Amino acid sequence: MAKAQKVLVTVDGSDNAIRALKFALSATPPDSPLFVLYVQAPVPRSRVVSDALIREHYGRQEEAALKSARKFLTRTKANAKVEVCIGEPAPTILEYARKKKCTQIVMGNHGHGTLAGLFLGSVAMKVVQLSEIPVTLVK
Secondary structure (H helix, E strand, C coil), X not given: CCCCCCEEEECCCCHHHHHHHHHXXXXXXXXXCEEEEEEECCCCCCCCCCHHHHHHHHHHHHHHHHHHHHHHHHHHXXXXXXXXXXXXXXXXXXXXHHHCCCCEEEEECCCCCHHHHHHHCCHXXXXXXXXXXXXXXXX
16 A cells, blocks of 8 residues: 655745645645645844734734635645744755655745856755655746
8 A cells, every 4th residue: 555645835925836735736635634834934033123023023924925825725625734833944844844754845946047046045945955755846
């Protein structure tokens, strides 16, 4: 018997992230667990920034990043667990995939090109380089 797939899809509010979500849903059996993850980069602590402002910032970022993904998941009646983590994106994505025992990661690729990717050090490139499980990039 084949091992059940556990697919992690990362979202950030971009059109490419929604395309990655659509791809993952179309390529994954309906009974396979689907995890949808948004990673919010940490806000540096400061004496002038209150905890309330930080929570408000995270709330706005999260709402913007997940709005289209939640809408798509509701429309398609997909069985997906949506979660938010705070941390550096690439290591947080990889740690989440490890903890959930995911068998694949699907991510949208912003398509900055090879040269720009080298200088920008994109999250997708870091995940591809460091992941021990297959990573699919969707343009």
